[in-house]
Amino acid sequence: MATPRPDFSQDSEVHMDTWKHTLLLSFQSLGVIYGHLSIGPLYVFYTVAQHGVVSEENLYGLMSFIFWTMTLIPLIKYVLVVLRADDNGEGGTFALYSLLCRHAKVGLLPNNKGDDHELLAYEMGSFYKSSLGSKAKRAIENNKSSHYLMLLMALLGSCMIIGNGVLVPAISVLSASINLEKSLASISFKYMSVSISCPILVGLFVLQHYGTHKIGFLFAPVMVVWLLFISGVGVYNIFHWNTDIIRALSPEYMYKFIKSKDIKSWRSLGGILLCIAGSEAMFADLGHFSKRSIKIAFGLLVYPSLIFCYMGQTAFISKNWNPTREAYVTHLGASVPGKLHHFYAWLSLLASVVGSQATITATFSIINQCQAFGCFPKVKVVRTSDKIHGQVYIPDINWILMVLCLILTIATKNVAPIGNATGLAIITSMLITTCFMSLIISLYWNRPRLSAFFLIFFGSIEVTYFLACVLNFHWSECLLFVPIQITLLIMLSWHYGTMKKHEFDLHNKVSIEWLTNLGPSLGVARVPGMGFIYTDVTSGIPAFFSHFVTNLPAFHQVLIFASFKSVPVPYVPPSMRYIIGRLGPKDYRVYRCIVRCGYLDRIRDIDDTEDEIICGIGEFISMDNGNSETLSSPEDKLIVTGSLKQEGNGCITQDATDSTTCSPNSVDIEYPTINSEQLQIGQPTGRTKKVRFVLPPESPQMTSSVREELQELVDAREHGMTYILGHSHISSHKGSNFLKRFTIKVYSFLVKNSQEHTVVLNIPNAAYVEVGMTYSI
Incomplete structure (x- = not known):
């Protein structure tokens, strides 16, 4: 009698369902998480041009910075390292702070102190399983000042993400509106870009109550078309204008750029930082999707598309740079072939709307976490999914963000100052994530040497960009940080x-x-x-x-x-x-x-x-x-x-x-x-x-x-x-x-x-x- 063969059909069906679900989440993530990161080409070189592009070699140096920054920060830091430090499937600044509170006694919230902490940890098993003791851990636990510093950093990092919920929709929609204004130059009128931006912003925030699931299906096709379009245009520009741009991927050009001690060149790095704006959303929005889906979407589509786009745009600028026309040449629309320009204008406008979604969704997630930790007033939180608990919508915050975005757009009417403020907010939140992540690697993963390397390597990169953003900062732009300052005041007052x-x-x-x-x-x-x-x-x-x-x-x-x-x-x-x-x-x-x-x-x-x-x-x-x-x-x-x-x-x-x-x-x-x-x-x-x-x-x-x-x-x-x-x-x-x-x-x-x-x-x-x-x- 023949031995029956094992039936793996059921296991394979489960496996296929898992992959189908992962690919579906990857598709949705394109319309939620990667929108902000994907519309960087709309304003990166435009912001850099405010400080001048002196020579072709200098331009190659900027492209080298873009390539290696995109590779080191989003790909290596976030996708390969930070996503591993999720808090049972949740991400963001407070998720990292939560891990530190559980694995080292650094919490200053009422439930993390004294008898309350011991009682709430009663029979929680692995949830409160502490890592092995170490000198560094004991030193941090015994140093009360470090506890206050960590809480302040957690609140500040959260405020920066919330502040981006105001800044990013404004800069994204305004940038695309400027492109559309140029495309419709024959019927343009004064402040046409502002007139286009305001109704679009209102429509964006009105859609939020449908939830991440429906918005993801609505926005993802736009993002797929946008990424394929800009990568195709980028490849065309590389071969049409300057194939030598491939040499700019060498870190040698970064070294030459750093060697030149021109303060104006250093200030241009503040604009380069915007190419990774939206990277923190991969971690902050983790609760809305899954780690595997986020990694697949970034590695297979987002990362290669953006690299080709930036290379093509650099190739175009290198052969068409003219100081008298810098504002036009550095716009992404200038590098688009004439026959496709009208299509690009409308597509970029749709993409800018999608690009704002990542920060709005991250704002809802962060405020929900802060509220549960006793660091934010009680607001109504609507769960928009029965299957994925992290998908939330907060009506009151949504309308406040909308009003602030409209005020900011009408008051500034210019991309450059909003870009400077956005860059400073982004790099601040990234620095805080780096500090928390190094502590988790040391105290939770018990890898002190890896922790020191992570802090020194990524910290030095981000400090460089932070200094460039500070050089670009003008006192007149302090008003753009008012929402961040008010949010920090609310959090500190509520916690106190x-x-x-x-x-x-x-x-x-x-x-x-x-x-x-x-x-x-x-x-x-x-x-x-x-x-x-x-x-x-x-x-x-x-x-x-x-x-x-x-x-x-x-x-x-x-x-x-x-x-x-x-x-x-x-x-x-x-x-x-x-x-x-x-x-x-x-x-x-x-x-x-x-x-x-x-x-x-x-x-x-x-x-x-x-x-x-x-x-x-x-x-x-x-x-x-x-x-x-x-x-x-x-x-x-x-x-x-x-x-x-x-x-x-x-x-x-x-x-x-x-x-x-x-x-x-x-x-x-x-x-x-x-x-x-x-x-x-x-x-x-x-x-x-x-x-x-x-x-x-x-x-x-x-x-x-x-x-x-x-x-x-x-x-x-x-x-x-x-x-x-x-x-x-x-x-x-x-x-x-x-x-x-x-x-x-x-x-x-x-x-x-x-x-x-x-x-x-x-x-x-x-x-x-x-x-x-x-x-x-």
Whole structure:
């Protein structure tokens, strides 16, 4: 009997599906990530010409710089090295900072310090697995100044990317509009380029709500045609004008350029930097795609197309350079053959629109990460994909970017100053990425020698470009950095206020003994129902709840202190999401639940979260079976539970629409009518729940005390839920210095005008109690 051959058809089908998905993402990435990088030829040589192209040899030197800069920074640094330092599939400045916070104790955010850090890392396994100890790691951990410096660098790098979300759409669309204006010279009028740019910018930002997936399919074909067109024109120009331009790829011409100590020539490097503008989007937008798709798109199409384009443009300029016509000759459109010029004009306009998409998408990703880390005010975040969680859209930020872009375009009307500001913002963010990456190579990958080489090699290149950008900078261009400065002020103020508020909460919290000592003898009553107290502290009783009980001496039959805490990982596995514990003696029915959220996790509906917390507490009670005779359970006794389950040892959930006859232990799914006296502490009325809870069948493994505690939990939910949150009014101490008073005022303004806390979005007014507290910082 013949031995049957193994069937690999299923594996091959999965493999093919994987590659199909990767190629599809590569195609979409062309319309999202590589748009900015691909439209560099529109303004690189035009910006360089502002400082003059002295000779053909000097021009060869500039081309050599373009080739080696494109090879070293986007190809080697980002594609081969930086993309490997993703944070579980997420990229950007804060993703690198997140890795440092986990693998070296450098975090200054509330959740990364002291007991909070240890508690949130509880049973997280590999997520918090630290690298091997080293002298450098211990030195950084013990140096508090380095912690502040790293946070400032993370915020500054994020602000530069956000600032590019304003600068890049303006320079991209304005550059293409100038080309179109030249093509339509017969009907041109004053400021025609601005008149063309403004409606296009409005249309670009209006499209953002469709999300990365749809925009990628819409923009990618434009980018493919654009790259093939400019590479074809480049090859034509090389053979038609100057085939010797191939010699410019030799680093010898860079050496000759550096050897000439002409300050004007050095300033032209600031324009050359724009050829790699958009490289940081490959890492910042990583959460929208995958590493493999990004590498394929860059290596097979983007990189070769741009090299051919720049070489062809250099060949054309080398034979047509004329100081009296430099503004025309250095435009990419001048090198396009006459028959194709009108087609080029419209195609470049479409490409410029696509080119702005990378920075806008990166801005949304960075702000979403900063918000989760407590460094940006609460804004509405819309998830535009169910499959790729990193694809987000932020409406408020989108419209602010649009207004700022329009103001910038109308106010400047010139590409050169915007190009100088864009170059300085880009190289600053790249330098910060280089510094963070060198720390990760040393502290996380345990490769200190490679870390030193990476920092020295890429750092020296980027410092050279940084100095060139500084030489180009004029004080009149400071206004272009106003959005960046305002964003940095907002981030620093929000972080400072958040930290001080957290310190105030920790200092003013009260012990569980204070709550358990309250009783009928002191005029404090326990009322039927369940109270959810949302707090930022993970131990003790928050100050606002003690303030609440002091002024209204009553609290519920069952209390649950719930804390939503962001941890420095993109996503928390559902099985590790909830940390459940008990506060005080068992008879008091007071529990604590810490909900761990990654900085890209969705904020779920309050009903789902509430049901999952109750299931988790039921599981905790059933697991606490062995300690039924103990009078009190220490607060450090915790368990970790996951998402809502249909079966469990504690409480069983059933759909509220289930027609099955309810058991004696099941829950009535509607709250009973309550009187006005109960309403004063926030008891809701007539709210229908999605699920009901049923106790598991009686078994010898479950003691009567455990079943009694579970029954009280079920009964409390049956009587109704009340959600109690603190509302802070921030003020500064009398005698505080001006800087502190100003920062606190900015923070207070942001608190009043930002979105409400996410956990209250779906809570009915009748079930919501807000306790005001004045925080003097």
